[in-house]
Amino acid sequence: MIDYKELIPADFASDSRVWVYQSSRLFMMSEALHIEDLLNNFTANWNSHGSPVKGYGNLLFGQFIVLMADERATGVSGCSTDSSVRLIKQIEQLFNVNMFDRQMLTFQVKDKVQMLPLNQLQYAIDNNFITPDTLYFNNLVQTKEELVNNWLIPVKDSWLAKRVSLSL
Incomplete structure (x- = not known):
């Protein structure tokens, strides 16, 4: 697995706002290149009240779109947040994917990104497909600091630990 932390810009404040959108599938290389262009164009023209x-913006692990705004210079308002959501909806339509399914969980299993519906998590744990130490993509992170330190964390350290029975 690549170390995504090296891809996060160092010149953004640690409290920069972050949005993580998870695709319902891995993007193909040609799609990833198109998405990279869309993200670069969006961030180059992202405005808040002029x-x-x-x-x-970046596509990480071929499946996660991460947008970040350093609000020290310009705060992000409702309109500028809406424009980022429109971009994600455009990507959904272009590539026939779902970017807003919060019931689909993603884990790093044997150096691969694996998805699992929330309602199958207990079964996966009971059958040792997922262990307390399996790395979970915590897409609820909201700042650059959380993205760097708490995006990829063991299941036992995530909110999932309260939802399931873990045999430690």
Whole structure:
């Protein structure tokens, strides 16, 4: 697995706002290149009330779109957040994927990204497909600091630990 932390811009404040969107499937290389262009174009033109937003967008692990806004220069308002959601909806339509399914969980299993519906998590744990130490993509992170430190965490350290019975 690549170390995604090296891809996060160092010149963004640690409290920069982050949005993580998970695709319902891995993107093909040609799609990933198209998405990279869309993200670069979006962040280059991202504005809030006419002022440029210091933004970052990237496709990580071929499946997660991460958008980040450093609000030290320009705060992100409802309109500029809406424009980012429109971009994600455009990507959904272009590539026939779901980017808003919060019931689908993603884990790193044997150096691969594996998806699992929330309602099958207990079964996966009971059958040792998922262990307390399996790395979970916690897409609820909201800041750059959380993205760097708490995005990929063991199941036992995530909110999932309260939802299931873990045999430690």
